[in-house]
Amino acid sequence: MSTREKTSAGKHLTNILTKGYMDLHQKAAGGSFCVWIAINVPAEIFAGFENVVYAVPESHSAMCAGKGIGAAMCEKAENIGYSMDLCSYARIDIGNATDGGKDSPTFGLPKPDLLVSNNNNCSLLTKWFDVHHREWNVPHFIMDIPFCYEPQKAKDHTYIIQQIRDLIGLVETLSGQSFDVDRYTEAVHFSWEGIRQWKRFLDMARHTPSPITAFDSFVHMAPFLTQRGKPVLSQHFSLLADEAEKRIADSDFPVPNETYRLFWDNIAPWHQLRSMSKRLGQLNANIVGASYTSCMGTVEGSFGLYEWDEKDPFDYVARTMNAYMCPHGMELRHAAMKQVIEDLTIDGVIFASNRSCKPYSITQMDQQKQISEQLGVPAILIEVDHADVRKYNEENAFVRIEALLETIESRRNKGHI
Amino acid sequence: MENLLSGEKRQMLTSTMVAELIQQAKEKQVVGCFPLYPPVELFSSMGLLPVVLWNLKGSIVNLETSDKHIQQYACGIARELAQFAMSDTGEMLDAIFSYNACDTLRNLPEIFDRSNTLAGRNIPMFRMHLPQVDRSQCNPEEYLENEVVLLIHKIEEAFNTKFSKELFYQMSKKYFIMRKLCCESEKLVAKGLLTFESFCRVVLSGYALPVETHINHLKTLIDSAKTDQCSMEKKVVISGIMPPPPPVIQALENKNMRVVANDIASLSRSYAYNPEPNDDPIAFYSDLYARRFPCTTLLYTSDARKDAVLDMVSESGAQGVIFCGEKFCEHEYFEFPYMKKQLNERNISTLFLEFSADDMDHIEAHITRVEAFSEMI
Ligand code: SF4
Numbered sequence: 064m065s066t067r068e069k070t071s072a073g074k075h076l077t078n079i080l081t082k083g084y085m086d087l088h089q090k091a092a093g094g095s096f097c098v099w100i101a102i103n104v105p106a107e108i109f110a111g112f113e114n115v116v117y118a119v120p121e122s123h124s125a126m127c128a129g130k131g132i133g134a135a136m137c138e139k140a141e142n143i144g145y146s147m148d149l150c151s152y153a154r155i156d157i158g159n160a161t162d163g164g165k166d167s168p169t170f171g172l173p174k175p176d177l178l179v180s181n182n183n184n185c186s187l188l189t190k191w192f193d194v195h196h197r198e199w200n201v202p203h204f205i206m207d208i209p210f211c212y213e214p215q216k217a218k219d220h221t222y223i224i225q226q227i228r229d230l231i232g233l234v235e236t237l238s239g240q241s242f243d244v245d246r247y248t249e250a251v252h253f254s255w256e257g258i259r260q261w262k263r264f265l266d267m268a269r270h271t272p273s274p275i276t277a278f279d280s281f282v283h284m285a286p287f288l289t290q291r292g293k294p295v296l297s298q299h300f301s302l303l304a305d306e307a308e309k310r311i312a313d314s315d316f317p318v319p320n321e322t323y324r325l326f327w328d329n330i331a332p333w334h335q336l337r338s339m340s341k342r343l344g345q346l347n348a349n350i351v352g353a354s355y356t357s358c359m360g361t362v363e364g365s366f367g368l369y370e371w372d373e374k375d376p377f378d379y380v381a382r383t384m385n386a387y388m389c390p391h392g393m394e395l396r397h398a399a400m401k402q403v404i405e406d407l408t409i410d411g412v413i414f415a416s417n418r419s420c421k422p423y424s425i426t427q428m429d430q431q432k433q434i435s436e437q438l439g440v441p442a443i444l445i446e447v448d449h450a451d452v453r454k455y456n457e458e459n460a461f462v463r464i465e466a467l468l469e470t471i472e473s474r475r476n477k478g479h480i
Numbered sequence: 481m482e483n484l485l486s487g488e489k490r491q492m493l494t495s496t497m498v499a500e501l502i503q504q505a506k507e508k509q510v511v512g513c514f515p516l517y518p519p520v521e522l523f524s525s526m527g528l529l530p531v532v533l534w535n536l537k538g539s540i541v542n543l544e545t546s547d548k549h550i551q552q553y554a555c556g557i558a559r560e561l562a563q564f565a566m567s568d569t570g571e572m573l574d575a576i577f578s579y580n581a582c583d584t585l586r587n588l589p590e591i592f593d594r595s596n597t598l599a600g601r602n603i604p605m606f607r608m609h610l611p612q613v614d615r616s617q618c619n620p621e622e623y624l625e626n627e628v629v630l631l632i633h634k635i636e637e638a639f640n641t642k643f644s645k646e647l648f649y650q651m652s653k654k655y656f657i658m659r660k661l662c663c664e665s666e667k668l669v670a671k672g673l674l675t676f677e678s679f680c681r682v683v684l685s686g687y688a689l690p691v692e693t694h695i696n697h698l699k700t701l702i703d704s705a706k707t708d709q710c711s712m713e714k715k716v717v718i719s720g721i722m723p724p725p726p727p728v729i730q731a732l733e734n735k736n737m738r739v740v741a742n743d744i745a746s747l748s749r750s751y752a753y754n755p756e757p758n759d760d761p762i763a764f765y766s767d768l769y770a771r772r773f774p775c776t777t778l779l780y781t782s783d784a785r786k787d788a789v790l791d792m793v794s795e796s797g798a799q800g801v802i803f804c805g806e807k808f809c810e811h812e813y814f815e816f817p818y819m820k821k822q823l824n825e826r827n828i829s830t831l832f833l834e835f836s837a838d839d840m841d842h843i844e845a846h847i848t849r850v851e852a853f854s855e856m857i
C-alpha cells in the first residue's frame with residue numbers, strides 16, 4: 064500500500080483522541096464521576112448525567128499496542144503473577160495500573176469510581192475488571208448479556224433494558240447526580256449519526272479498487288469507543304467518508320494495482336498495522352474489510368446498518384448490544400460474512416486466530432471450513448495476538464497469506480473466480 | 481497427534497466413564513451437560529440421565545477430532561469435551577445441554593451441533609442462560625424463572641415426556657442425599673480416614689451415574705473409611721477446576737499431606753451448598769444458583785470467593801494451599817495472584833501447579849514440586 068501523507072481525517076483523529084484523553088483526565092481530576100467500561104457497554108448512558116466521564120481500558124490497551132509498547136506493559140502484569148496466556152489487553156491494562164500509567168501515551172487512565180463490564184464482550188473482561196475492583200475497592204457492575212445463537216430474543220432484550228435501568232440507578236446513587244433521559248436520547252442520536260457516517264465510509268470498499276483498507280478502519284474506529292454519544296463522532300466519520308469518496312474521484316487508491324481483495328476476521332493486529340499493510344500492498348493485496356470494524360451499529364447476523372426510528376433509545380441500545388466484536392454465534396457470524404463477501408467482492412478471507420481472544424477465535428476453524436467449502440472462497444487461518452507482539456510470527460503469517468494469494472490466483476486461472 | 485491414553489498412561493487414569501455410560505445408555509436417554517452446574521435434578525426427574533461432561537481425560541483416546549475444530553490454546557477440559565462430544569463417544573448422547581460459563585465454552589454448542597448434523601446425528605441442543613448479575617445490583621429472578629420454564633418445555637417437547645412436581649421432589653431429595661454424602665466423605669478425608677484419591681474417584685464418577693448408584697458408591701466409600709489414627713500430618717487445601725491427576729494426589733498423600741478441605745469446582749464447589757428438597761423447580765434453582773459455593777466461573781460470586789476460601793483455610797487449619805491451574809482458564813488465572821497474595825499475607829504457603837491436555841507428560845515434574853512443597857510446610 065502506498066505511503067500516504069496524514070490526511071485531514073488522520074489529523075482530526077489525532078486531535079480528537081488527544082483532546083478526549085486530556086478532557087478525561089482534567090474532568091476526572093476536577094471531580095467528575097469516572098466510569099471504566101467494556102466496549103460493549105452503552106456509553107451514551109453516561110451522557111445522561113451532568114458530570115460523568117467514561118474511559119475504555121480496551122481502547123487504551125489497543126493504543127499502547129499500536130504504539131509498540133504492548134509487550135513491555137504485558138510484562139509488568141506478568142511480573143506480578145498474571146499469566147502470559149491471559150488476554151493481552153487485560154495484561155497491558157493491569158501492567159499499566161502497576162505504575163500509574165508511567166509509560167502510557169495517555170498517562171494511563173484516571174482511576175475509576177465505578178467499573179462496568181459486559182460478559183457478552185467476553186466473560187474474561189469481567190474477571191479482568193474484578194482485578195481492579197478488588198485492588199481499588201471500586202464497585203463493579205456486571206452487564207449480563209445473554210449470548211445470541213439466534214437473533215436476540217424478546218426475553219433477553221427485556222432483561223438487558225432492565226439492567227440498563229439498574230445501571231442508571233446505581234450511577235445515580237454513587238455519583239449523587241440525576242439521570243436526564245433527554246440528554247441520553249440526544250447522545251444515542253449522536254452515536255446513531257456517527258454510525259451512519261461510519262457505514263458510509265465502510266461502504267466505499269465496494270468500489271474496485273477500494274479507496275480504503277481495513278487498516279484505515281482499524282485506526283479510525285477509536286472514536287467509536289471513546290467518543291460515543293458525542294457530535295464529534297459523526298463529524299469525524301463524515302470527514303473520513305468524504306475523503307474516501309474523493310479518492311475514488313481522484314483515482315487515488317491505497318493499493319493501486321489491487322489484485323486481491325481480502326477480508327479480515329478478528330481484532331486488528333495493532334502492533335502490525337504499518338508493516339502488514341505495507342507488505343500486503345507490495346503483493347497487490349488489500350484487506351478491504353474486517354468483521355471487527357463492520358459490526359458497529361448492526362445486529363447479530365448482518366453487517367448491515369440496523370435502522371433506528373429515533374424513538375426509544377433504550378430499545379435501540381439494548382437491541383444493538385451485540386455489536387462490537389461480533390459477540391454472537393457462529394451461524395450468525397457466518398451469515399454476516401457470507402453477505403459481505405458478496406457485497407465487497409472478496410477473493411479470500413484471513414481468519415486471524417487470536418490466542419488472546421477466545422470469544423472471537425474459537426469458532427474460526429469451523430467458519431474457515433464453511434467459507435471455503437460451502438462458499439468456495441479461499442480462506443486461511445493465521446496465528447496472531449492482537450496486542451502482544453511476542454506471540455506473533457510475521458514470516459509464518461505471510462507464508463500463509465502468500466499461499467492464500469496463490470490459491471486465489473490458481474482458481475482464477477482455472478476460471479473459478 | 482497426542483495419544484493421551486496409550487499404554488502405561490492409561491493405567492494411571494481414573495475415569496471409567498465410558499464403560500459406565502455404555503451401560504447406562506442402554507437403559508436411559510442420556511443428556512450430556514456442560515459446564516459443571518447443570519440442573520441435573522430436573523433432567524433426572526424427567527426420566528433422563530444427565531451426564532456432566534467433565535473429567536473426560538480418561539474417556540477419550542486422543543484429541544484428533546477436537547484439534548480439527550478447536551485451537552490448542554483452549555483449555556484441556558474444553559478440548560477433551562469437544563473430543564468426547566464429536567467423536568464416537570458422543571454417539572451415546574441423546575441430547576446436549578449447556579449454559580453460559582466461559583468464553584471458550586460458549587462457542588462449543590454450535591460447533592458440536594454442526595459436527596453432529598454433518599455426521600447425520602440430529603440431537604436436541606438445550607441451552608439456558610444462567611444470570612450472572614450481582615444480585616445486590618439487579619434482580620435476575622424473573623429471568624431465571626423463565627429460563628427454567630422454557631427448559632422444561634423444551635425437554636417435554638424433545639422427549640415426549642411430562643414434568644412432574646412429585647418426581648422433581650423425589651429427585652431433589654436424592655441429590656440432597658448425594659451432596660450430603662459428598663460432604664460427609666470430604667470430612668473423612670479431612671480427618672485422614674479416607675484418601676483424597678479414593679474420594680475424588682468416587683465423587684467424580686458420579687458425573688456419569690444415576691444419582692441412586694452414586695449414592696450407593698458414596699456409602700460404600702464411607703463404610704470403607706479407616707477408624708484408626710491418621711498418620712498424614714501436614715494439612716493442605718487444594719483449589720482449582722479439577723483435582724490433580726491421581727499420581728500427583730498419591731505423591732501428595734505419600735508425602736504425609738492430608739487434604740483437609742478442597743475448593744475444587746468439580747468437587748466441593750459443586751456439592752457444598754445443598755438446597756433442601758423442593759417440588760418447585762423455580763424456587764429450587766433460584767435458591768441453588770443464588771447461594772452456590774463461590775466459583776470462579778460464576779461471575780456473581782466473585783466477591784464472596786475470597787472470604788469463602790480464606791474461611792475454609794483457617795477453619796481447616798491448613799498450612800498450605802495447592803492451586804491446580806487449568807492452563808488457558810482465564811476464570812481461574814485472574815484470581816490466582818490475588819488469592820496467593822491473600823494467603824501469603826496470612827502465612828499460608830502456596831504452590832501453583834499447571835495442568836493441561838498433555839499433563840501426563842509432565843507428571844514427574846508435578847510430583848517433584850509437590851514433594852518439595854511438603855518439605856516447606
Ligand atoms: S480481546 Fe477478546 S478476550 Fe480480550 S477483552 Fe477483548 S473480547 Fe475479551
Ligand code: SF4
Pocket residue numbers: 515555556557558581582583584585721777806808809810811812
Ligand atoms: S477450565 Fe476454565 S476455560 Fe476451561 S472450560 Fe472451564 S471455565 Fe472454561
